[in-house]
Structures are given as C-alpha cells and as structure tokens.
Amino acid sequence: MATGRNHRPATRSRGIPEATVARLPLYLRALTALSERSVPTVSSEELAAAAGVNSAKLRKDFSYLGSYGTRGVGYDVEYLVYQISRELGLTQDWPVVIVGIGNLGAALANYGGFASRGFRVAALIDADPAMAGKPVAGIAVQHTDELEKIISDNGVSIGVIATPAGAAQQVCDRLVAAGVTSILNFAPTVLSVPEGVDVRKVDLSIELQILAFHEQRKAGEESGGPGRKGPDGDMPAVMPA
Numbered sequence: 518m519a520t521g522r523n524h525r526p527a528t529r530s531r532g533i534p535e536a537t538v539a540r541l542p543l544y545l546r547a548l549t550a551l552s553e554r555s556v557p558t559v560s561s562e563e564l565a566a567a568a569g570v571n572s573a574k575l576r577k578d579f580s581y582l583g584s585y586g587t588r589g590v591g592y593d594v595e596y597l598v599y600q601i602s603r604e605l606g607l608t609q610d611w612p613v614v615i616v617g618i619g620n621l622g623a624a625l626a627n628y629g630g631f632a633s634r635g636f637r638v639a640a641l642i643d644a645d646p647a648m649a650g651k652p653v654a655g656i657a658v659q660h661t662d663e664l665e666k667i668i669s670d671n672g673v674s675i676g677v678i679a680t681p682a683g684a685a686q687q688v689c690d691r692l693v694a695a696g697v698t699s700i701l702n703f704a705p706t707v708l709s710v711p712e713g714v715d716v717r718k719v720d721l722s723i724e725l726q727i728l729a730f731h732e733q734r735k736a737g738e739e740s741g742g743p744g745r746k747g748p749d750g751d752m753p754a755v756m757p758a
C-alpha cells in the first residue's frame with residue numbers, strides 16, 4: 518500500500534506551513550482561557566508566553582492568517598478565537614469513532630474535552646462480542662462487524678485507533694476503505710495509508726523516553742561530566758529538541 522503522506526510538502530495548499538498549523542491549537546488553547554476570563558485583547562508577548570511560543574514566531578504565524586493586531590492594543594481575543602477555529606475547521610462538528618474500547622478507548626470516550634472542541638464521539642467500536650451493547654460514557658459499544666455501516670451512516674471522516682498494535686493496521690484499512698480520511702493512532706505501530714489519508718500518532722512512552730534523555734543529560738551537567746555514556750562507550754545520539 519502506498520504511503521504518499523510521507524512525501525507531503527511541508528506546506529498546506531492554502532500556504533500555511535505545517536509547523537504553523539501545529540502551533541494553532543496551542544494559540545487557541547491560550548486564547549480560549551483568556552476568552553473564558555473575558556479578557557478582550559492580548560499582546561503578542563503575553564499570548565506567546567501563554568502558548569509557550571516565541572513571540573516573533575507567533576507574529577509570523579498570525580501573518581499567515583492575515584491577522585496583524587493593532588499597535589498598542591494587541592490582538593482581539595474573540596476574533597482570533599474565531600479566526601483560528603475557522604482555519605482549523607473547528608467551526609463545524611466532526612463526528613469521530615473510537616475503535617478498541619479497552620482501558621484507553623474507554624478513557625478517551627469519557628474525556629469531555631473532545632465534545633467541547635467540536636469532536637462528537639459518534640460511535641464506539643470493539644471486536645469483543647461480549648462488549649457489544651455495553652454502555653461506555655453513555656454510548657453503547659458496537660461490534661466491528663458494524664464498522665462500515667457506522668462510518669457511512671454517521672458521515673465519519675476521523676477515526677481513533679486504540680486497539681492492540683497487532684490489530685491496528687487491519688482496523689486502519691477497514692476505516693479507510695469505509696471512507697475515513699484522518700486517523701489518530703494510539704497503537705504503538707506505524708500505519709500504512711494511501712495518498713490523501715492523514716495519520717497522527719500519539720505515543721506517551723516516546724514522550725517519556727525523550728524526557729528521560731533530557732533528565733540524563735541534566736544529571737550529567739550537574740555532575741560536571743558529559744552525561745552518562747551509552748553501553749558501547751559512545752555518547753548518546755543528540756535528539757532534536
């Protein structure tokens with residue numbers, strides 16, 4: 518199966534770089550917090566600090582949205598929330614299915630943050646016949662036999678995979694064949710998808726491994742040494758921040 522997504526250009530068709538797209542949710546989260554506190558305007562420095570981003574980068578990112586703020590006043594919080602939400606496609610409702618309703622799938626189903634951001638959990642799907650009909654987060658789990666019908670009946674374009682790694686590719690293939698074009702993969706495996714299908718993967722253990730690397734380096738700096746050496750005596754490979 519082709520893996521065309523690996524060769525995608527780093528720029529979206531509308532000219533917004535992928536790196537900017539990846540920061541838009543950070544700005545939106547900070548802006549939503551300001552909006553909830555009824556803060557009307559925010560400077561680029563304040564917003565950059567709240568989002569954990571460099572302020573020059575923020576101004577450059579917002580220039581892609583055509584948003585330049587007002588000198589001495591800053592950015593209009595409500596308008597920026599609207600603008601970023603629109604750019605991210607969040608002004609419409611996105612039905613989402615979660616496949617694999619074990620520990621993780623059930624936790625995801627119970628997470629209220631999806632619905633409040635416009636991602637409605639349309640269905641929960643599992644291969645275990647004993648789970649069929651059982652309510653999780655108020656939704657009855659459906660068997661994988663129903664997968665194609667569920668996708669088509671609900672117009673689902675985003676699927677979340679929370680199955681064991683060994684089942685993930687097969688689940689992915691079925692989701693894609695049924696019409697899903699975006700996949701959030703929690704299973705620790707690399708998925709192959711055809712051109713036009715986007716995959717994002719979440720792996721908390723990789724994040725922890727990166728933190729472990731930095732911890733190890735900090736420990737090395739504190740002791741005045743160069744950090745713990747690898748098993749063969751070489752320095753560990755330097756990973757990008």
Ligand SMILES: NC(=O)c1ccc[n+]([C@@H]2O[C@H](COP(=O)([O-])OP(=O)(O)OC[C@H]3O[C@@H](n4cnc5c(N)ncnc54)[C@H](O)[C@@H]3O)[C@@H](O)[C@H]2O)c1
Pocket residue numbers: 616617618619620621622642643644645661679680681682684687688702703704705719720721722
């Ligand atoms: N990305 C992360 O940070 C992260 C964190 C925790 C777990 N995980 C991964 O998430 C996955 C689920 O973990 P868990 O602890 O919830 O496991 P679990 O065993 O509790 O749940 C897995 C569920 O998937 C179902 N399933 C198995 N094959 C299926 C198929 N072909 N179609 C549909 N459903 C199927 C099982 O019936 C079960 O209910 C694992 O791959 C695990 O490694 C990832």
